[in-house]
Amino acid sequence: MHKNTDFIVFMTALVEKLEQDGRYGTAHVYRSALRRLCGYCGKQSFRFSDLTSGWLLGYQAYLLGCRLRWNTVSTYLRMLRAVYQRGVDAGLAVSRPRLFHGVYTGSRPGRKRALGEPSLHRLSRIPQSDPRLEEARRLFLLLFALRGIPFVDMAYLRPCDLQEDVLTYRRRKTGTCLRVRLEPWAATLLARCRSADPDAPYLFPFVRREGPEGYREYQKSLRRFNRLLHILAVRCGLPEGLSSYSARHSWATLANSKNFQHELIRDAMGHSSVKVTETYFRHHTDEQIDGMNRELLTVVFVE
Incomplete structure (x- = not known):
């Protein structure tokens, strides 16, 4: 792969590698995030350089518009961040430490799960x-x-x-x-x-x-x-x-x-x-x- 590698192509290869390694649960989460990303991008190519703070804000708004919970939105954004970091490590993207600073990647208390x-x-x-x-x-x-x-x-x-x-x-x-x-x-x-x-x-x-x-x-x-x-x-x-x-x-x-x-x-x-x-x-x-x-x-x- 080289510096013009498409982000979605790279993420697809990552999911396949996780499955080959037997990490099916992790691959399942990444594949869900990949499907959402493809739904947002459509048939357009999406390069690592297209991943900007402004694009992330738009994608977050899209996910919220799909009536997803904040924790689900955070999961999808964290998956993108992990793929982006792998791209940086592979020399396919420039490191921008605060790239995801403007979107939500935390965890909010949800419905009480513990029994009294x-x-x-x-x-x-x-x-x-x-x-x-x-x-x-x-x-x-x-x-x-x-x-x-x-x-x-x-x-x-x-x-x-x-x-x-x-x-x-x-x-x-x-x-x-x-x-x-x-x-x-x-x-x-x-x-x-x-x-x-x-x-x-x-x-x-x-x-x-x-x-x-x-x-x-x-x-x-x-x-x-x-x-x-x-x-x-x-x-x-x-x-x-x-x-x-x-x-x-x-x-x-x-x-x-x-x-x-x-x-x-x-x-x-x-x-x-x-x-x-x-x-x-x-x-x-x-x-x-x-x-x-x-x-x-x-x-x-x-x-």
């Missing part, structure tokens, strides 16, 4: 008569009991990753190696959720094949799990709702509410920094803030 203690108690104590919902309930509780392990990491666990009562795995997102000792509750749940096939390549029955076919199996399993969790939340009357990631947020939020150090929570979850960990929870609840305001107003208005 009452909801966690309710979920752990209400077995479901529907076997599909009971399977989803047990799996959610297992995700929570394994320190909020992401579903993708659980799906790709191999039988050899479990040695007696210790589970050892490497996070697919960060590469961090984690060692989790199974408490009795987790061991019981794992025994009920694991694959019944002794010859299965993975510990759980969500993925049966390798490569891109296996990744499609993972996506299908994740969609099914989230559908069942949505129904389960309604059946159990959980006001927060449920998704596969609620287990991770709930574990971190509960640990924070019990005043465990943020550094300890970071290490337990395999985060790259405390800053990442702190995005999982608010430091104070709305109820605490409202209570503070009520007490201050009482000082002024109550005789």
